[in-house]
Amino acid sequence: MLSPADTPTTPAPAGAGTHDGPSVFCRAAGLSLAALARLLSGASVRWIASQPDTCQRVYFANHTSHLDAIVIWSSLPQAVRELTRPVAAKDYWQRGVVRRWLAQQVFNAILIDRTDIKVHQSPVDLMLREIGMTKSLIVFPEGGRSVTGEIGEFKSGLYYLAKKRPDIELVPVHIDNLNRVLPRGEFLPVPLLSCISFGPPLWLERGEAKVDFLERARRAVIALKE
Amino acid sequence: MNDIRTIALVAGVLGLLAVATAVGQFLKRHPDRGLDPAAVDTFNLRLRGWWIMCTVLAAAFWLGTTATVVLFGLVSFWALREFITLTPTRKGDHRALFWVFFLFTPLHYVLVGLNRYDVFSVFLPVYATLFVLARVAFAGDYKRFLERTAKIQAGLVVCVYCLSFAPALLQLPLAGATDGGNFRLLFFLILLVQFADCMQYVWSRMLGRRLVAASVSSNRTWEGLLGSATSTALLAAALWWAAPPFEPWQAALAGFVVALMGFAGGMTMSAIKRDRGVKDYGTLVVGHGGVLDRIDSICFAAPVFYHLTQLFAGWGSA
Numbered sequence: 391m392l393s394p395a396d397t398p399t400t401p402a403p404a405g406a407g408t409h410d411g412p413s414v415f416c417r418a419a420g421l422s423l424a425a426l427a428r429l430l431s432g433a434s435v436r437w438i439a440s441q442p443d444t445c446q447r448v449y450f451a452n453h454t455s456h457l458d459a460i461v462i463w464s465s466l467p468q469a470v471r472e473l474t475r476p477v478a479a480k481d482y483w484q485r486g487v488v489r490r491w492l493a494q495q496v497f498n499a500i501l502i503d504r505t506d507i508k509v510h511q512s513p514v515d516l517m518l519r520e521i522g523m524t525k526s527l528i529v530f531p532e533g534g535r536s537v538t539g540e541i542g543e544f545k546s547g548l549y550y551l552a553k554k555r556p557d558i559e560l561v562p563v564h565i566d567n568l569n570r571v572l573p574r575g576e577f578l579p580v581p582l583l584s585c586i587s588f589g590p591p592l593w594l595e596r597g598e599a600k601v602d603f604l605e606r607a608r609r610a611v612i613a614l615k616e
Numbered sequence: 617m618n619d620i621r622t623i624a625l626v627a628g629v630l631g632l633l634a635v636a637t638a639v640g641q642f643l644k645r646h647p648d649r650g651l652d653p654a655a656v657d658t659f660n661l662r663l664r665g666w667w668i669m670c671t672v673l674a675a676a677f678w679l680g681t682t683a684t685v686v687l688f689g690l691v692s693f694w695a696l697r698e699f700i701t702l703t704p705t706r707k708g709d710h711r712a713l714f715w716v717f718f719l720f721t722p723l724h725y726v727l728v729g730l731n732r733y734d735v736f737s738v739f740l741p742v743y744a745t746l747f748v749l750a751r752v753a754f755a756g757d758y759k760r761f762l763e764r765t766a767k768i769q770a771g772l773v774v775c776v777y778c779l780s781f782a783p784a785l786l787q788l789p790l791a792g793a794t795d796g797g798n799f800r801l802l803f804f805l806i807l808l809v810q811f812a813d814c815m816q817y818v819w820s821r822m823l824g825r826r827l828v829a830a831s832v833s834s835n836r837t838w839e840g841l842l843g844s845a846t847s848t849a850l851l852a853a854a855l856w857w858a859a860p861p862f863e864p865w866q867a868a869l870a871g872f873v874v875a876l877m878g879f880a881g882g883m884t885m886s887a888i889k890r891d892r893g894v895k896d897y898g899t900l901v902v903g904h905g906g907v908l909d910r911i912d913s914i915c916f917a918a919p920v921f922y923h924l925t926q927l928f929a930g931w932g933s934a
Contacts, residue, residue, distance in 0.1 A: 573710055580714050
């Protein structure tokens with residue numbers, strides 16, 4: 391019921407973000423939040439057979455905590471970070487002034503309405519339109535945070551992203567221990583040590599079936615566990 | 617840092633470190649001396665740790681008691697982080713852990729800084745324990761209840777409570793001693809613990825036959841324990857002038873006990889690490905130094921050393 395009214399507002403703030411660039415204040419907020427997130431999550435960052443790069447990429451990760459996006463975002467080098475936009479759930483990030491400001495101005499997030507996915511307004515199209523030919527994405531293909539800690543089946547969005555833009559590098563990311571820093575349903579963090587691992591990029595192979603590709607991508611994330 | 621004994625102690629340690637570093641670098645450049653290169657690397661890594669430890673300690677001492685207490689508080693916080701990260705917890709422990717990290721640990725160090733021995737000696741072992749038990753119960757998850765609360769409690773006692781006795785030495789009332797005296801006492805403790813660690817390694821390698829517990833540690837032997845305790849006692853006796861309330865025999869006894877406790881700390885942490893299947897707390901998360909690996913012996917030795925000093929100081933003034 392709310393969704394039709396929401397739809398037209400989506401492109402506006404994101405469009406404003408791309409035209410003006412973030413203000414000095416928002417950039418400072420971004421920097422300090424990144425530092426805080428790193429400090430709180432004690433995240434050590436590993437690049438395994440992979441290098442940070444400003445080329446267009448889709449970082450796809452397992453989803454365990456609300457902190458996931460911000461910690462991945464903050465563990466990228468600043469030059470890369472400024473080009474990288476997390477994809478987040480609209481129902482969570484539109485609630486409240488602070489969250490909305492953070493999502494739109496600081497993280498420059500692309501908000502996806504999980505409850506209202508239509509054929510002519512598919513999230514994949516929206517994401518591709520938003521990133522243009524320069525920006526990168528952070529996505530969580532499981533769709534929601536896993537409860538058990540197991541990495542669940544991937545949704546098909548990643549496949550369609552890869553199919554529509556075969557030139558983009560798909561970088562697997564594994565997030566370890568962050569679900570203990572801020573578990574589902576908690577709002578106070580416990581400052582344990584977590585680990586973010588970036589793996590080597592992969593692409594959709596010619597003629598690779600959807601199920602096979604998604605399973606390969608999922609295995610790539612699991613492989614980073616060690 | 618203005619009296620002659622402090623200067624002698626610090627200069628002696630720095631001189632030793634400099635010589636050891638020179639030797640370590642020499643051995644690294646000449647791998648043909650028939651020494652195990654891995655052992656040389658370990659030695660050099662250890663030395664680097666000591667340099668860092670010395671620099672940070674010197675900076676903290678120079679800034680004063682409060683800075684030192686804050687420094688140890690941060691070390692405790694980090695060690696507890698490593699400890700709890702390594703120990704599996706359940707979601708029901710989350711809120712209890714939050715308070716443990718953000719209320720009990722800082723508050724305990726505030727009490728240490730205020731020199732409220734009467735309060736800080738019971739605050740964590742009694743009140744934090746009761747709180748953790750109750751908070752986990754309130755969270756409604758009773759599965760392996762005692763095991764989980766015991767883990768949190770063990771972490772608090774080892775990483776926070778025990779370690780805090782080291783900076784507490786700075787405020788131990790000593791008859792007729794200046795500020796420098798308390799500072800030397802802390803330096804003395806850390807020196808003895810590090811020396812004992814070293815000696816344990818040396819004696820175990822030279823004479824080690826009987827392992828204390830092969831399943832827990834493959835290089836800690838009874839010979840190492842005895843050798844390290846004896847050498848540490850001798851060093852402590854030789855340095856008795858550095859630590860204010862001690863007679864030489866008291867210093868020797870303190871050295872002996874510190875070595876035993878340090879060894880016990882190392883064994884305990886080994887057992888926990890073995891149970892979790894890791895070698896170092898540092899390797900658990902790549903890029904972090906493994907603070908707990910460095911301080912396990914200090915944690916065990918500090919409270920015993922504190923109370924021994926208190927006892928001997930009491931005799932001296934009586």
